[in-house]
Amino acid sequence: xxxxxxxxxxxxxxxxxxxxxxxxxxxxxxxxxxxxxxxxxxxxxxxxxxxxxxxxxxxxxxxxxxxxxxxxxxxxxxxxxxxxxxxxxxxxxxxxxxxxxxxxxxxxxxxxxxxxxxxxxxxxxxxxxxxxxxxxxxxxxxxxxxxxxxxxxxxxxxxxxxxxxxxxxxxxxxxxxxxxxxxxxxxxxxxxxxxxxxxxxxxxxxxxxxxxxxxxxxxxxxxxxxxxxxxxxxxxxxxxxxxxxxxxxxxxxxxxxxxxxxxxxxxxxxxxxxxxxxxxxxxxxxxxxxxxxxxxxxxxxxxxxxxxxxxxxxxxxxxxxxxxxxxxxxxxxxxxxxxxxxxxxxxxxxxxxxxxxxxxxxxxxxxxxxxxxxxxxxxxxxxxxxxxxxxxxxxxxxxxxxxxxxxxxxxxxxxxxxxxxxxxxxxxxxxxxxxxxxxxxxxxxxxxxxxxxxxxxxxxxxxxxxxxxxxxxxxxxxxxxxxxxxxxxxxxxxxxxxxxxxxxxxxxxxxxxxxxxxxxxxxxxxxxxxxxxxxxxxxxxxxxxxxxxxxxxxxxxxxxxxxxxxxxxxxxxxxxxxxxxxxxxxxxxxxxxxxxxxxxxxxxxx
Amino acid sequence: xxxxxxxxxxxxxxxxxxxxxxxxxxxxxxxxxxxxxxxxxxxxxxxxxxxxxxxxxxxxxxxxxxxxxxxxxxxxxxxxxxxxxxxxxxxxxxxxxxxxxxxxxxxxxxxxxxxxxxxxxxxxxxxxxxxxxxxxxxxxxxxxxxxxxxxxxxxxxxxxxxxx
Numbered sequence: 001x002x003x004x005x006x007x008x009x010x011x012x013x014x015x016x017x018x019x020x021x022x023x024x025x026x027x028x029x030x031x032x033x034x035x036x037x038x039x040x041x042x043x044x045x046x047x048x049x050x051x052x053x054x055x056x057x058x059x060x061x062x063x064x065x066x067x068x069x070x071x072x073x074x075x076x077x078x079x080x081x082x083x084x085x086x087x088x089x090x091x092x093x094x095x096x097x098x099x100x101x102x103x104x105x106x107x108x109x110x111x112x113x114x115x116x117x118x119x120x121x122x123x124x125x126x127x128x129x130x131x132x133x134x135x136x137x138x139x140x141x142x143x144x145x146x147x148x149x150x151x152x153x154x155x156x157x158x159x160x161x162x163x164x165x166x167x168x169x170x171x172x173x174x175x176x177x178x179x180x181x182x183x184x185x186x187x188x189x190x191x192x193x194x195x196x197x198x199x200x201x202x203x204x205x206x207x208x209x210x211x212x213x214x215x216x217x218x219x220x221x222x223x224x225x226x227x228x229x230x231x232x233x234x235x236x237x238x239x240x241x242x243x244x245x246x247x248x249x250x251x252x253x254x255x256x257x258x259x260x261x262x263x264x265x266x267x268x269x270x271x272x273x274x275x276x277x278x279x280x281x282x283x284x285x286x287x288x289x290x291x292x293x294x295x296x297x298x299x300x301x302x303x304x305x306x307x308x309x310x311x312x313x314x315x316x317x318x319x320x321x322x323x324x325x326x327x328x329x330x331x332x333x334x335x336x337x338x339x340x341x342x343x344x345x346x347x348x349x350x351x352x353x354x355x356x357x358x359x360x361x362x363x364x365x366x367x368x369x370x371x372x373x374x375x376x377x378x379x380x381x382x383x384x385x386x387x388x389x390x391x392x393x394x395x396x397x398x399x400x401x402x403x404x405x406x407x408x409x410x411x412x413x414x415x416x417x418x419x420x421x422x423x424x425x426x427x428x429x430x431x432x433x434x435x436x437x438x439x440x441x442x443x444x445x446x447x448x449x450x451x452x453x454x455x456x457x458x459x460x461x462x463x464x465x466x467x468x469x470x471x472x473x474x475x476x477x478x479x480x481x482x483x484x485x486x487x488x489x490x491x492x493x494x495x496x497x498x499x500x501x502x503x504x505x506x507x508x509x510x511x512x513x514x515x516x517x518x519x520x521x522x523x524x525x526x527x528x529x530x531x532x533x534x535x536x537x538x539x540x541x542x543x544x545x546x547x548x549x550x551x552x553x554x555x556x557x558x559x560x561x562x563x564x565x566x567x568x569x570x571x572x573x574x575x576x577x578x579x580x581x582x583x584x585x586x587x588x589x590x591x592x593x594x595x596x597x598x599x600x601x602x603x604x605x606x
Numbered sequence: 607x608x609x610x611x612x613x614x615x616x617x618x619x620x621x622x623x624x625x626x627x628x629x630x631x632x633x634x635x636x637x638x639x640x641x642x643x644x645x646x647x648x649x650x651x652x653x654x655x656x657x658x659x660x661x662x663x664x665x666x667x668x669x670x671x672x673x674x675x676x677x678x679x680x681x682x683x684x685x686x687x688x689x690x691x692x693x694x695x696x697x698x699x700x701x702x703x704x705x706x707x708x709x710x711x712x713x714x715x716x717x718x719x720x721x722x723x724x725x726x727x728x729x730x731x732x733x734x735x736x737x738x739x740x741x742x743x744x745x746x747x748x749x750x751x752x753x754x755x756x757x758x759x760x761x762x763x764x765x766x767x768x769x770x
Contacts, residue, residue, distance in 0.1 A: 107640070210638070211638065211712075212641075218631055229732060233734055286653060287617070290621050290622035297621075297622060313653065315653075
């Protein structure tokens with residue numbers, strides 16, 4: 001058992017090849033060193049999956065890991081991380097999922113699950129406290145996300161408290177950016193964890209728990225919960241998120257001229273006002289929905305009647321989805337965006353990568369690089385709503401053009417010979433914040449170990465607030481601090497949005513009150529530095545260096561054509577030079593032996 | 607003293623379940639929803655989060671149902687009190703409760719019913735949406751009426767729209 005509170009000290013190990021289930025103990029000193037969640041997951045991946053492992057071989061693993069705060073009352077403690085070697089980027093990757101799945105796993109008595117091997121036949125995993133079993137899933141294989149979840153729940157007795165994570169047809173068919181979906185609308189979204197799960201013939205994981213999560217100092221936890229809940233509710237950020245969800249960002253980002261538009265060629269979408277949070281609230285939002293222990297409730301229940309008295313109802317879509325399937329494809333029609341999001345949600349794939357693949361094809365068609373014949377008869381000009389919906393379905397079913405786009409943006413663009421329109425870093429598509437409009441985001445996208453991912457360091461908010469978004473001076477400091485900040489919340493298992501009312505000092509207090517391990521802000525930052533260096537080293541062992549920390553030429557050479565970021569390009573090389581210096585890495589982006597020894601991770605890779 | 611009761615409004619609840627956590631931290635010093643006397647369960651189809659909790663019925667069917675004399679009234683708050691020495695976990699009160707409020711403790715054979723935290727319910731104190739309130743029974747009436755008229759009004763408006 002763990003010496004600590006908060007965590008349990010037990011991780012389930014599921015060997016699908018042998019159909020063997022066992023329990024590992026996690027040594028207490030590892031919690032101190034890697035915090036939990038993303039950090040501990042990264043450590044276990046480095047221990048168990050050598051960097052050179054073939055992606056779809058049975059040696060690759062999915063490591064689900066909770067943080068120490070998961071399942072307590074500390075606001076926002078719902079993020080569970082999965083760490084794996086990614087089918088999309090062929091590198092280290094992690095992905096976080098909110099909702100109620102992670103805390104339920106903790107209540108079942110486990111900090112995490114290591115999935116290894118490959119099942120001979122489709123299976124799903126059923127974790128009911130100490131009773132853990134693999135059940136046949138042949139009859140569910142091929143079904144969409146909602147039907148799969150419903151079927152599994154039905155078989156387990158229709159208990160609505162069971163939390164279920166499943167893959168859809170996209171995961172089964174190895175769409176390289178397939179996600180794992182928990183509780184219908186919350187995803188382990190990026191990097192293709194769903195495809196890896198599909199390759200292992202694992203359809204889903206269902207969890208029900210009735211164990212205690214113990215805390216070291218009950219009174220402090222209660223006091224903190226009350227104070228932090230109030231802080232969050234009273235904060236401006238918290239209030240806006242409650243009202244409009246992530247869609248509040250449309251107005252801010254579009255008006256500042258860095259909302260990706262028409263395959264990232266522009267930063268201002270003239271019809272963006274139709275998609276702003278207020279318009280969404282007015283048109284389609286019917287309710288608010290929270291993840292576990294979150295007083296914000298940024299989830300938005302939506303409902304729309306379409307022609308023929310049909311209805312679409314869902315949770316979301318979120319800001320990234322609306323940008324990638326909306327502005328970036330030149331589309332502003334809510335009905336189409338909802339239908340598009342629904343296809344991605346039910347087949348189970350990442351809307352960011354899918355949207356980027358489609359916008360790429362749209363631009364290539366408009367510029368005459370792809371013809372209607374190349375596209376199986378489709379005309380894919382920007383704004384073609386019908387084409388968007390058709391291609392999304394083809395991706396989910398891996399048919400025709402969809403089969404090519406399912407490989408991921410890098411491989412698909414090479415296959416179609418349109419690499420100049422492929423906007424990615426390390427094979428991961430860019431989300432909707434154009435780095436020309438917030439320069440530190442260029443470092444976020446280029447240095448993230450999982451490829452272009454905004455949540456590796458969300459610097460744009462600070463850059464907007466500080467009014468220095470076009471400058472590159474001192475941006476390495478902001479970048480490093482934000483990388484650490486995100487790494488800490490990802491590892492102790494609270495949602496990054498919660499930071500609006502839970503500053504680092506309070507995170508340290510919460511961590512100490514729950515676990516009984518006394519930490520301060522400095523100790524959390526040190527752990528974050530250790531984790532980021534560890535993640536970096538995993539990729540270094542794969543041959544990744546500065547040459548992989550790239551941005552597409554579009555952001556480097558094409559000045560932003562219009563809007564409030566007009567004329568901007570990114571000087572990536574200067575940004576990288578300064579960032580490597582502050583991280584104490586060499587000019588090729590490789591951490592020094594001295595740094596790795598100081599962080600006590602040198603032996604992991606030597 | 608005037609009787610006070612818990613009133614929950616499903617349409618206000620966002621499903622954060624902080625109430626469950628505060629309930630078990632207060633009673634047992636741990637977080638564990640299956641020990642909570644209030645449970646919030648999400649229904650994706652209706653896009654609602656709905657609570658199961660003790661409504662403090664005046665003529666409580668759970669007390670009548672108990673063959674072991676294990677349930678009684680708190681003279682101060684009117685909450686249903688469980689005598690853990692007498693309760694055998696037979697689940698008769700669970701079957702009789704019109705609100706699916708009681709549940710069996712996950713570790714011992716006794717039933718869990720809301721004790722109103724002695725008059726200061728922690729679920730109410732933490733709820734960020736005010737979706738659960740602890741009110742004078744007469745004032746609680748008004749909440750039910752308000753919910754009712756909101757629903758009726760909504761229906762009438764929709765009928766109007768359909769007739770247009």
